[in-house]
Amino acid sequence: MKHKIVTFGEVLMRLSPANYRTLQQSKELEFFFGGTELNVAASLSTMGCDVKHVSTVSNDFVGESAISYIKSFGVDTSFIQKNDSPLGLYFLEVGSAIRSSRITYNRLNGSFANIIPSEINWNEILDNCNYFHWTGITPGISENAYEALKTALIEANKKGIQITADPAYRSNLWKYGKNGHEVLKELVSYSTIFIGGVNEINEILATDFSSDKAGFIEASKTLMQQIPSIKKVFDKVRIGHSATNQSTKGRAWVNETYIETNELAIENVVDRIGTGDAYAAGLIYGLIHYTDQEALDFANAACAIKHTILGDINLATANDISEIVNGNLGGRIKR
Numbered sequence: 001m002k003h004k005i006v007t008f009g010e011v012l013m014r015l016s017p018a019n020y021r022t023l024q025q026s027k028e029l030e031f032f033f034g035g036t037e038l039n040v041a042a043s044l045s046t047m048g049c050d051v052k053h054v055s056t057v058s059n060d061f062v063g064e065s066a067i068s069y070i071k072s073f074g075v076d077t078s079f080i081q082k083n084d085s086p087l088g089l090y091f092l093e094v095g096s097a098i099r100s101s102r103i104t105y106n107r108l109n110g111s112f113a114n115i116i117p118s119e120i121n122w123n124e125i126l127d128n129c130n131y132f133h134w135t136g137i138t139p140g141i142s143e144n145a146y147e148a149l150k151t152a153l154i155e156a157n158k159k160g161i162q163i164t165a166d167p168a169y170r171s172n173l174w175k176y177g178k179n180g181h182e183v184l185k186e187l188v189s190y191s192t193i194f195i196g197g198v199n200e201i202n203e204i205l206a207t208d209f210s211s212d213k214a215g216f217i218e219a220s221k222t223l224m225q226q227i228p229s230i231k232k233v234f235d236k237v238r239i240g241h242s243a244t245n246q247s248t249k250g251r252a253w254v255n256e257t258y259i260e261t262n263e264l265a266i267e268n269v270v271d272r273i274g275t276g277d278a279y280a281a282g283l284i285y286g287l288i289h290y291t292d293q294e295a296l297d298f299a300n301a302a303c304a305i306k307h308t309i310l311g312d313i314n315l316a317t318a319n320d321i322s323e324i325v326n327g328n329l330g331g332r333i334k335r
Contacts, residue, residue, distance in 0.1 A: 003130045003288045005044055008054045008152055009037025009138045010112035010145075011066050011080075012105075014273070014312060016092040023093055033069045034312025035088075036135050036166075039277035040284070042073040043302070043314040047285050047321075054125060054152075056081040056115040063087055063111065073313070079125050085111040092273065095243035101272065108175055113141050117148035122155040131284055132156045134191075135166040136184050136200075140173030146183060153190035162287075165191035165230075166280050169203045181206065189227050193287070194220075195280050197235035197251075213251075213258065220253035234296060236279045236303055244269045246307060250279070250300035254292045261297050264304040264324070271310050278306035278314035282321060294325075301325045 012035045017026035041053040053075050057063035059082040066087060067077050088107035095101035107113065126132065132152065139146035156163055167184045174180040185204045188194065194201075198211045201219040205226060209219035220233040232254045239247040245267050251260040282302025286295025301324035306314040 004050045004052075004128055005041070005131045005133065005284065006052045006054065006125055006129050006152075007037040007041040007133045008149060009135060010035045010088055010107065010110070010141060011038055011053075011055050011057050011070070012088045012090055012107065013062065013066070014090055014092055016094060020094050020096045023091065032311045032313075033066045034274060036137055036168075036274075036277050037133060038070065038075075039274045039313050040133055040281045041075050042070065043278055043281035043316075044285060045074040046313075046315060047281070047318040049285065049288070050076075052076040052079060052125060052129075054079045054120065056083055056111045058082065058087040058111045059084050060086075079120070081115065081119060083111050083114055083116075085109065085114045087111055088113075094271070097242050097244055100243055105172065107141060108173070112145060115142075115144050115148055117144055117151060120148055120151070122152050126152070126155055126159055126161060129156070129159070129161050130288070131162045131164060133164045133166070133280065133284065134187070136168045136180075136187075137170055137173065139178075139183050139187060140170055140180055143176050143178065146178065150187065150190075153187060157190055162193060163191040164193045164195055164280065164284055166195040166276070167200055167204060168196070168276075169200070185227070189229055192229055192231050194223060194230045194233045195235075195283060196233070197237070216251060217253055217258055232292070234283055234299065236276060236300070238275075239263070243272075246272070248275075248279075248300055248303050248307075250296045250303075252292065252296050259293050259296060261300040264300060264329075266304055266307040269307045272307060274312040274314060275303050275306045277312075278316075279303035281314065285318065297325050298322070 014032045015029045041051045045051045088110035090105045093102045209215040234252045247265045249263040283299035286298035305316045
């Protein structure tokens with residue numbers, strides 16, 4: 001039986017020079033559609049899950065192209081609205097070696113920022129849903145997006161749905177008057193699974209836990225004490241050697257127990273965008289199918305393999321990811 005998952009968040013167009021060029025060097029730009037929650041949705045659908053993505057896009061050929069792209073992954077787009085504001089954009093210069101990647105966004109007056117909460121039928125959308133996934137980016141974009149998300153979380157709680165929260169705080173958002181830290185703490189209180197680490201917990205709770213193992217355990221315990229709805233904490237740890245040489249591992253605090261994965265090295269990074277979303281999708285898939293330790297291993301492998309795939313979305317299948325989990329790291333040709 002397929003498990004039903006709902007994601008809610010912005011659809012963005014990414015514009016990027018090819019071949020590690022800077023924008024100043026380029027006369028042409030590649031484009032991709034993405035957005036953190038959409039990336040999770042498309043990855044889960046690729047792995048065989050039944051996924052709906054809820055959003056708003058521009059009422060023009062750009063929005064239509066975005067919807068067609070989302071459909072190509074098998075994601076249900078029935079509840080994507082349209083309005084007359086433009087689709088959100090971001091520009092990416094891909095770094096290499098010691099040169100960092102750079103991103104700038106144009107999203108605060110886009111179509112998703114102007115979503116109309118009252119036009120979203122969350123009761124229908126969440127019917128027979130198993131998981132609902134959200135991130136801290138969505139409520140930072142606009143008050144309308146915040147209100148729509150809060151309504152979704154209240155409805156999901158009524159239905160007993162597992163709610164995965166990736167409450168990343170983005171200081172370049174939150175321009176409409178609300179305190180981002182307070183809002184994220186409020187919304188996390190409706191959630192059951194926390195995808196984040198010490199930095200995210202410190203942002204929400206105004207604490208100063210260290211990022212080592214002991215600090216992560218104490219931060220997780222404190223989060224669960226202050227927000228009892230959270231039952232599990234899963235963290236992605238990145239070790240950056242350079243822009244094109246990264247390592248990842250996962251750690252978690254579940255059932256009063258600390259667990260972690262082995263470290264996976266990616267020595268020739270193709271694209272770092274969406275790697276955290278690949279981790280979240282891998283984790284949700286893993287929690288549906290495996291034990292907590294196996295889910296964590298699967299999430300870390302999903303994150304690692306995404307570094308080798310161009311674009312915002314992890315195109316790896318569940319079998320591809322399982323091979324990484326099982327130690328097939330040689331990259332040999334499959335015939």
